[in-house]
Amino acid sequence: MISFRVTRMISGIAVAMIGLLGATNAVHAEAITIGIGHQSMCTDTYAAGIIVKELKILEKHLPRSGKYADVTYNIKWDDYASGGPITNQMLAGKLDIGVMGDYPVIVNGAKFQATKSLNTILVSSTGYNLRGAGNxxxxxxxxxxxxxxxxxxxxxxxxxxxxxxxxxxxxxxxxxxxxxxxxxxxxxxxxxxxxxxxxxxxxxxxxxxxxxxxxxxxxxxxxxxxxxxGVPYLHGVVVRKDFVDKYPEIIVAFIKAIHDAGEWLKKDPALAAAQMEKWTGVEKEVLYLYYSRGGHLTVDPTLKPQWIDTLKFDHGVLARADLSPTLDFKEWVDDRYVKKAYADLGLDYAAQSKQIVDPLIANRDLPNEIWHAKDGILSYPTTAAFLKAAADFHATGVKINAAYVYDHDTGLKLFGKTAFYVRNKDGSYTAFLRKDPAETYAAKTGGEISTFTEAIARQAI
Amino acid sequence: MTGFRVIAQTVRAHWGILTLTSAGLIVAYYVAQIAVLYFRLGHLPNYVTAYDYPANVAQIIRSTPAMSDMIPIILNEWILEIGYMDYNYGHGIAQWTMGILPSKLLMIAIVSALISLNALLWRTTRHSCSHLERRSLVGAAGLGAVMAGLVNISLSWVVCCGTPAWIVGLALLGLDIGLAFTLEPFGVWIASVGFAFLAMSTLRLASHNLTVQSTARRTSLLPEIA
The missing domain is CATH 3.40.190.10 (Periplasmic binding protein-like II)
Incomplete structure (x- = not known):
């Protein structure tokens, strides 16, 4: 009798355990949809958008163990022309992650904070230009x-x-x-x-x-x-708080993907630009201006204290124009996920967050470049040598995709054909983005100002 | 018999024509928006996207804990998007879009129904009230329709990264940006006043209609609307 009861009890426990296991498996068998809003016509978002999408980098980092062991992921990428609609789709629960520029990202945070039950978190940057190039x-x-x-x-x-x-x-x-x-x-x-x-x-x-x-x-x-x-230009990643609370590991994976996208860009910028042209339709020569060495954009997911100050400044501009509700930055900015991503990748977050690329310093000694249609990127240590090469190519009818020089005043990379050149007394050249500073410089140094066409004509003589 | 009963009677007697004219006005309202865009920006729409409205609303309900947040988000949900995609840049960028939002569609349907009702009632009462009052009522109805119509414009533009709202449509239609943004907080009030004008005009016309019907009964004439 006792043995019968014990058998029944054991059977009962076994059935209950199987039931529990089944229930646990049901949780593990969850399908997680990750909705990501990005902008293929906004260059600075690429490191968290089109590159991650096309190279399937997020898939590589998504968690597959523990509570994610049997999870199936459904990654949904939606492309938008600006940040505003991404915020609306995030409010509607159709997107979990949004990638957008500094002003729209602020409006995103403020709009969510204006609701009673919803919030977004700024979890990462995508990249920046310290001096505000991009606008x-x-x-x-x-x-x-x-x-x-x-x-x-x-x-x-x-x-x-x-x-x-x-x-x-x-x-x-x-x-x-x-x-x-x-x-x-x-x-x-x-x-x-x-x-x-x-x-x-x-x-x-x-x-x-x-x-x-x-x-x-x-x-x-x-x-x-x-x-x-003089105001930095940056882009950021915002995530719905309910999503990041439920799946923090996915957000960490997303930030790892941004980091990897940056590494891919650094490896071969010309190839990356050509690849991105196929994905976005934006000319590769324009993309190279952004993503090459010395380009406008530094891909860096870290949330630097300076960026928070910049976003506060930007919020002030928006608020004065009644374009944004109030935004509690303490509640909105959370660097725990980007720190965790760096730790998982074995990288030094503290060191990276202190590192800021100033184009004026970083680009000082970079060579000028010509993107030869057949031979790829060719480098020239001086502007005079660059202009001579451009003149030679022009004379022989060789096709060049684009030419790049650096602005003397800001260190920004420019299209060679749009720059102004000052021919110094020693025969060297200095490039400028704008005509006024070029004239001032020429007057000061006794140099002679010319356009690209004029400068290469002189070199051809 | 009150004005409301006259309205109910009119609707019952002329529901077919009311439905047709209201539907025509709704179509005209959206076609007019596209026409203005065409004349202003020079492009006809070249894409249409339909949205799974019920599924999207269900998603909003699931993902929004507070009812006070849920309602405005649902009201902002689109069912159809008609727009112009500029393929000169990238793989195409939406230059402007006109969204059909069920919430706004409902508002426009009400405005259209009131305009149609006004027209029907006006037809009957045009000889029973003074010229001045007639013109005032037509003016009030027209102004009301314009006010309610403006606030329900559903055009959007990539330009307004910060605030996609009805004023975007006004800016897109040529209104000064500063003025458009000044008007934004008054949207609800403008729409309310618009609806009030339309409703008042309808009721006033219905009252006149009541007088016409009473006179007709007294003189044993058949009422024009019954």
Missing amino acids: AIVVPASSNVYSLAQLKGRSISTPYGSAAWGMLIKALEDAHLSLNDVDLKNQAPSVGAANIATGKIDAHADFCPWSEVMEYRGTGRKIYDGSQA
């Missing part, structure tokens, strides 16, 4: 406008509420111009670029890579680079 003000290539002051009384368009809009406000303030001094218009990047090409607008302020696309296509010329505003 710029462009005029039609044939325009006689060379400085911001000359835009007084003229029409300027910009995507309202974007990082470029923020830069424009700061630039006008710095130039002692008010918004009333210009005819400010609200225009989409593609509309602004088309209007610059046809001369329908005097100037257009935009974010990356639009200004460089216009320069590369020969329709526009920069008269102001974001670097002049």
Whole structure:
């Protein structure tokens, strides 16, 4: 009798255990959907967007053990033209992760904090330019406008509420111009670029890579680079708090993927640019300007204290224009996940977060480059040698994809064809982004200013 | 008999024409937005995307703990997107889009129904009230329709990274950016006043209609609307 009871009890426990195991397996057999919003027409987001997507880097890092042992992942990538719709889709629960520029990322955090039950967390940066390059003000290539002051009384368009809009406000303030001094218009990047090409607008302020696309296509010329505003330009990754609370390991995996994307870019920038052109449709020569050595963008997921200060400054600009609710940065910024990713990868987060690339210093001794259509990237230690090579190629009709030099004042990488050159008394050349500083420099040193065409014509003699 | 009963009577008697004119007005409202975009930006729409609205709403309900957050998010959900994709840059970038949001569609349907009702009632009462009052009522209904219509514009543009809202549509239609943003906080009020004007005009016309019907009964004439 006793043995019968014991048998029944054991059988009962066994059944219960099988049931429990089944239940546990059901949890493990969960299918996790990861919705990621990115922007294939916003260069600075690539390290957390298109590269991670196309190279399937996230898949490599996704957790597969412990509570994720039997999980199946469904990664859903959605491409957007700007950050605003990504925030809306995150609010609607359709996206868990959003990759966007500094201004939209702030609006994202603030919009979520304005709700009663939802929140996002800023978990990582994607990359930056310390001096703010990436945003710029462009005029039609044939325009006689060379400085911001000359835009007084003229029409300027910009995507309202974007990082470029923020830069424009700061630039006008710095130039002692008010918004009333210009005819400010609200225009989409593609509309602004088309209007610059046809001369329908005097100037257009935009974010990356639009200004460089216009320069590369020969329709526009920069008269102001974001670097002049002196405010860093960065992009970030925001995650819905309910998602990161539930799956912190997935967010750590995502940040590892951003790191790997950066390493892939560094390995062979020209090849990476060509690959990204296929994925995004943005010209490889423009992408090379961003991602090559000395390029506009430093891929770095760390959340540096300076970036938080920058975001606070940007939030002030947005708040003054009533474009953003309040944002509690303490609640919003969380660097635990990026630190964990670095620790898992065996990297020194503290050291990396202290490292900031200043183009003026980092690019000082970098060689000028010509992207030869057949031979790839060719380097020239001096600007004179670069111009001589360009002249030779021009004379023999050799096709070059693009040429790159560095601005004397900011260290920014420029398209050779849009730069201004000062021929110094010793025969050497100094390159400039804008005409005004080139003239000042020439006057000071007794040099002679020329355009790219003029400079290579001189070299050909 | 009150004005409300006249309205109910009119709806019952003319539901077919009311439905048709309301549907026509809804279509006209959205076509007008596209037409303005075409004349302003020079492009007809070249893509349409349909969304799984019920599934999306279910997702919002699942992922939003607070009801107070859930409702505005659901109201912002799209069922159809019509837009212009510019293929000169990258693999294409949406330059502008017009979203069909069920919440806004409902508002526009109500506005359209009120306009149709106004027109029907006005037809009957046009000889029973003074010229001035007639013009005032038409004006009030028109102003109400414009106000409610403006706030329900559902155009968006890549330009407004910060705040995709109804004022984006106004900016896109040519309104000064500063003025558009100044108007934004008053959206609910503008829509409410618009609906109030339309409703008042409808009720006033219904009251006049009541007078017409009473007079008709007294003189043994058949009412035009019954």
